[in-house]
Amino acid sequence: MTWDPFGTIGTTLWIGGAQWAGKSTIARILARRHGVTAYHYDYHDARGHYDRLIARHVRRGEAWKEPDPESMWVRHSPEEMAHEVLDGFSERFEWTLDDLRGLVSGRPVVAEGWGLRPELVAPLLDSPDRMLVMVPTEEFRAYQLATLPRAQALSAPLSDPERGQRNRIARDRIIAEDAVGSARRLGIRVLEVDGSHDAEEIATAVAHHFAAYLPTDPCAAAAAPSTADARGSV
16 A cells, blocks of 8 residues: 555546646646646656656665766667656656655645556556546647647757657657557546647546546636637647
């Protein structure tokens, strides 16, 4: 049984899935509409979790070396890259649970991120309805890659930046397919985002999925912005 001293993990709502599906945007909209707390996996993983990774090496007496972007993005195949990412999710998920244990809220926490894998989350759930997996269709992934500045290219200097970007896209596709397969095996709903609905509409669909667990008095609905077409931010 997972240690959950304040009961936060047991009442968390989980949004996992793929890159570029709009998970962060939807979690923020739910936070504004329903007064829930949004936990962004990527933010913590790039900061506190990364520091813990370095500290783990130091405690073991192992030398720490910053990852080599050239080796990471150019020399490895997308399959190798995906395997390495998936292999690291399990340990980093334990650090996510530590983050959640430190939160106390009168309303649910909505945790979102690609590292929140169905097979890791499922043992914590009293119902598969507490989780949703969001993935972009191929068309919407292409749209996001073409319109989101952070998605268009890798920031690290590479000998072959075009190959690095192709590897990144292929890696993310493999990881997305893995999340979908895992979710379906576990009876967890998969929501495909195709760009035909804006962010507010998708958030409404996600809120409907989580309706049994969300507060019934949306405390921030009036503050939620009206979005005519939020395709580029989902």
